[in-house]
Amino acid sequence: MTEPVAQETTEADETGAQVEARLEKLERDLSRKTREVRIIQAIASELNALDLDAILEAILRSMDEVFGFRHAMVLLADEEAGVLRVAASHGYSEPGIGATVRIGQGVVGVVASRRKLMRVGNLAIQVGYASAVRARTVASNQGDGLGDVVRMPGLPNAQSQVAIPLVVKDVLVGVFSVESERASVFDERDEQLIGIIASQAASAIHNARLYRSAEERRRALDVANEQLRSLNETLEDKVHERTLELARTQARLVQSEKMASLAGLVAGIAHEMNTPLGAMTSTQVTLKRALARLDDLLREESPEIHARHSPLVARVTAGMDVLTYATERVADIVRRLRSFARLDEAQRKIVSVHEGLDDTLGVLARQLEGATIVRSYGDVPPIACSPASLNQVFLNVIQNAREALPPSGGTITVTTSADEQRVLVVIEDDGRGIAPEDLPRVFDPGFTTKGVGVGAGLGLATCYAILRDHGGDITLEPLARGTRALIHLPLGTGST
Amino acid sequence: MTVMTEELKPAMQGYIPAVLATCSKDGEPNATIVSQVVWVDDEHVALSFQFFNKTIRNVRENPYASVLITHPSTLECWSLDLRYDHSETEGPLFDAMDMQLQAIASMTGMADVFKLKASDVYFVEAVTHRGRYFEPLPEGGS
Numbered sequence: 001m002t003e004p005v006a007q008e009t010t011e012a013d014e015t016g017a018q019v020e021a022r023l024e025k026l027e028r029d030l031s032r033k034t035r036e037v038r039i040i041q042a043i044a045s046e047l048n049a050l051d052l053d054a055i056l057e058a059i060l061r062s063m064d065e066v067f068g069f070r071h072a073m074v075l076l077a078d079e080e081a082g083v084l085r086v087a088a089s090h091g092y093s094e095p096g097i098g099a100t101v102r103i104g105q106g107v108v109g110v111v112a113s114r115r116k117l118m119r120v121g122n123l124a125i126q127v128g129y130a131s132a133v134r135a136r137t138v139a140s141n142q143g144d145g146l147g148d149v150v151r152m153p154g155l156p157n158a159q160s161q162v163a164i165p166l167v168v169k170d171v172l173v174g175v176f177s178v179e180s181e182r183a184s185v186f187d188e189r190d191e192q193l194i195g196i197i198a199s200q201a202a203s204a205i206h207n208a209r210l211y212r213s214a215e216e217r218r219r220a221l222d223v224a225n226e227q228l229r230s231l232n233e234t235l236e237d238k239v240h241e242r243t244l245e246l247a248r249t250q251a252r253l254v255q256s257e258k259m260a261s262l263a264g265l266v267a268g269i270a271h272e273m274n275t276p277l278g279a280m281t282s283t284q285v286t287l288k289r290a291l292a293r294l295d296d297l298l299r300e301e302s303p304e305i306h307a308r309h310s311p312l313v314a315r316v317t318a319g320m321d322v323l324t325y326a327t328e329r330v331a332d333i334v335r336r337l338r339s340f341a342r343l344d345e346a347q348r349k350i351v352s353v354h355e356g357l358d359d360t361l362g363v364l365a366r367q368l369e370g371a372t373i374v375r376s377y378g379d380v381p382p383i384a385c386s387p388a389s390l391n392q393v394f395l396n397v398i399q400n401a402r403e404a405l406p407p408s409g410g411t412i413t414v415t416t417s418a419d420e421q422r423v424l425v426v427i428e429d430d431g432r433g434i435a436p437e438d439l440p441r442v443f444d445p446g447f448t449t450k451g452v453g454v455g456a457g458l459g460l461a462t463c464y465a466i467l468r469d470h471g472g473d474i475t476l477e478p479l480a481r482g483t484r485a486l487i488h489l490p491l492g493t494g495s496t
Numbered sequence: 497m498t499v500m501t502e503e504l505k506p507a508m509q510g511y512i513p514a515v516l517a518t519c520s521k522d523g524e525p526n527a528t529i530v531s532q533v534v535w536v537d538d539e540h541v542a543l544s545f546q547f548f549n550k551t552i553r554n555v556r557e558n559p560y561a562s563v564l565i566t567h568p569s570t571l572e573c574w575s576l577d578l579r580y581d582h583s584e585t586e587g588p589l590f591d592a593m594d595m596q597l598q599a600i601a602s603m604t605g606m607a608d609v610f611k612l613k614a615s616d617v618y619f620v621e622a623v624t625h626r627g628r629y630f631e632p633l634p635e636g637g638s
Contacts, residue, residue, distance in 0.1 A: 110599040118595050122510040122532070126596070129510075129531045130604040137609070147605035183568075184509050 036193060039066045044200050052208035056088035059176070059201045064090055067193060069178040071155055074166075075101065075108055076174040076205070084112055084175055086153050096153040106152040108175045111163040115172060119162045119191050121184030159183040162194055166202035173206045244444060248465040251458040270334045277334065280327050288320050333362075350382045353390075353423055353489070357414055360394040367399070370408035378417040383489055389466045390489075393474075396459035397427045397485045404431025404483060422472070423489045430482040442476055463487075499538040500623055504565065504574060508533045508541070511568035516543070518554035518561045526550050533565055533576075536589060536617060541576065544593055545583065545614040552616075555580045561618065564626065573626040578618035590615045 043066070046058040056074050063069040071091040075084035083100040104113040111118050120126070137143050154161075158179040166173040176198045178186065186194075295313050298306040354377050361373060401412045415426040434442065434449075441447045443464045460474070467474050472489040508514075510532035517527045528551050534542040541563075545552055555561060559580035566573050584590045594612040601610035 104598075105602040107599040109602065110595050114591070114595055116591060116595065118592070118599065120596055120599070123600075125510050126531065126600045127603060129513075130600045130606050130610065133609075134604050134606055145608060147602070147607055149605050150603050152603060183511065184506070 040193075040196055040200075043197055049204070050208050050211040052205065052212055053088070055201070055204045055208050059197065060088055060090035063178065063194075063197070067190070069180075069190075069194070071158075071179040073154060073177050074174055074201075074205070075112075075153075075177065076209070077103070077112060077172045079103070079172060084108055087174070089153075092154065099153040101152060102150075105150055107161050108152070108163045108177050111165050111177075112172060112175050115165045115167055117162070117164045117191065117195065119186055121160050121186070123161055124157050124159045124181075125183070155179045155181055157181055160185045162186045162191055164195055164198040166198055166205060168202050168206040171206070173202050173209070176201060247444070248461050251461045251465065254458065273330065273334050277327060277331050280323075281331070284320060284324050284327060288317075288324075291316055291320065348384060348386050350384050351387045351390075352382050353380050353416060353425060356387060356391050357394055357416070357425070360391050360398060361414075364395065364398055364402070367402055368412070370410075371402060371405050372409075372411040374411060374413040376413060376415040378415070380416045380418045380423050381491065383423055383491060385470055385489065386466075390470070393463045393466050393487065394425075394427075396463050397474075397487070400459060401427055401429035401431065401483070401485070404429050404433070406431075418491070420491070422491055425487040425489070426484060427487070428479070428482060428484040430479075433481065433483050434476065434478050436478065439476065439478060443474075500535070500541075500576075500620055501538075503567075504623070505535060506569065507565040507567045507572075507574060508535050509568065512566040512571075514566070515564040516551060516561060517563070518551050519558050520554050521557040526554055530563070533563055534589075534593060534615075539620055540581065540617055541578065541620060542584075542589060542593065542615045542617050544597065544612055545616045546597075546610060546612060548613075555616065566629075569632075571628045571630050571632050573629055575624045575626055576620050577622040577624070579621055581617045581619045583614035583616050585614050589617070 039062070043058070043062045046055075046062065049055055049058075059074065060072050063072045073089035073092070073096070074087050076087040077084055081100075082103050084103060086096045086099045086101075089095045089097065101109045103109050107118055107120060107123065131149075134143070134146060134149075137146065154177065159182060160180040161177060163175055163177040165175055176194065178190075178194060180186070291313065295306070295310075298309065298313075357375075357377075361368065361375075398412065398414075404410075405412070411430050413426075413428045415428070417424050417426075438447075438449060443460050447461075460476075463474050467487065467489070470489060472487065474488070475486050477484040477486065513529045513531055514533050515527055516530045517525060519525045528549075530543055532544075534544075536542050543563075561578045561580065562575055563578060564573055564575050590612070593615050597610050597612050598607065601607045
């Protein structure tokens with residue numbers, strides 16, 4: 001039954017036929033090697049790309065088509081997380097993309113941790129033995145401390161597997177794995193071939209990952225730059241807005257001081273004028289009565305003299321009427337001045353918007369000569385406001401409207417209306433209008449189109465500040481001819 | 497010079513466990529099952545040394561051993577007369593055996609149990625064909 005199978009041979013024993021067979025084999029080997037070199041060159045050219053997915057696809061496809069390795073996968077290393085992650089696979093019913101393997105676990109995990117190639121020809125059998133030992137250990141109550149059974153990505157019953165670490169400059173890029181359900185199908189030649197491809201693939205994958213990483217960083221940088229630019233713009237807007245706000249506050253303070261000075265002056269003048277006005281009014285009444293009495297006496301005592309001097313009496317009477325009218329006019333002006341300046345009133349009170357508009361138009365009567373003033377007042381309830389401040393708004397806007405009109409002619413239309421929440425005052429002129437490029441800046445303190453030394457550029461800025469204090473606002477609309485100012489005021493108490 | 501032929505390789509794939517016989521210096525025999533006999537070259541095989549058991553003790557005392565391997569398809573058997581040569585705790589052979597063991601152990605939760613202490617390398621002094629101890633199942637059988 002026994003027979004020796006060990007062989008003892010020397011080259012001298014070879015026959016001619018054996019030499020011929022050896023030569024044929026060498027020729028076949030040479031031919032195969034030449035073919036493999038060409039294939040490797042072809043694959044290398046495909047790996048000369050920067051698209052990671054394309055590279056992985058090229059590697060796996062060529063492994064199948066050229067070498068017949070039907071089941072292959074590339075796992076990329078995430079050393080920070082201590083795992084390999086399936087990046088591409090070929091020939092599996094479940095691609096398993098994204099599945100992870102802990103470095104140090106299973107064939108691919110151990111290959112990654114040792115950074116050495118592994119070729120196994122009986123994997124499922126070995127796993128079967130180990131599982132049987134485990135089951136026996138557990139059955140004998142000695143299973144404490146055993147680890148978990150791990151399901152690896154890939155073929156569930158792989159017998160043969162070659163796994164090669166992909167390393168570039170001592171950096172683990174990943175692991176390339178080829179599997180088969182047949183035992184010992186991979187030999188040393190396969191191992192060498194896969195090794196050569198893997199070596200080239202490692203560099204290509206490494207470069208592609210670097211490129212992808214650089215691209216991601218560039219995109220992240222672009223996003224960050226965009227955010228920074230946006231933040232800068234926002235900051236600039238905020239600084240600009242804040243600067244405007246400060247300038248408006250300053251303008252309002254200056255204007256308030258001016259108004260306070262004007263109010264003091266008006267108060268002084270009004271007070272000083274009221275006394276002589278009173279004397280003039282009472283004296284006129286006395287003089288009128290005296291003249292009437294004198295006229296009666298003359299008629300009774302000397303009709304002749306009365307008849308001769310009656311034209312003189314009539315002229316004096318007419319003169320007295322003119323004086324009375326003029327005195328009443330002066331008294332009305334003084335009253336409007338006091339009313340406009342609201343010198344004798346509390347800071348805030350419930351007032352009529354129409355009264356404020358009329359007072360303002362009265363104060364500006366002289367300036368408005370030559371222009372047509374159209375009042376179109378709606379049903380507007382009284383509002384809570386600072387009357388003096390509100391009059392200042394009307395004054396500034398109406399003055400601007402007047403200045404936009406020619407010296408004689410033109411129309412200023414004042415319209416009021418109200419809804420449940422607010423009052424709208426529209427002051428419209430048909431003058432020269434506002435240049436579109438000036439419109440965004442008309443409320444900026446210091447901005448003026450009236451020329452140096454003519455306007456301070458504080459009028460509309462002050463209006464804006466006052467109305468904002470009242471919880472209202474003001475906007476300007478350019479018209480085909482002229483400008484429309486829309487003043488909104490809240491009903492009720494306003495914001496301050 | 498004795499060399500092992502390629503036809504023995506399938507019998508070393510571990511499909512069918514091998515039977516290893518050793519003997520103490522006092523002449524007491526011991527037989528055990530080994531999951532795999534590793535082909536090193538055509539004159540040497542290696543066995544894993546994981547636990548200091550009776551086999552290891554015997555081999556360290558008496559270097560001669562015999563292992564019976566079986567071809568998984570034909571069920572042909574061969575016995576290899578072995579002489580313990582040396583142990584390797586590093587190098588390509590040890591790394592290959594250690595990596596394989598670690599891979600299998602980590603998949604089955606046995607990493608703390610299966611640890612390779614050394615790769616014991618044996619010189620193959622003789623190879624003897626033993627024929628079949630079992631008949632293959634008829635085709636289609638189970």
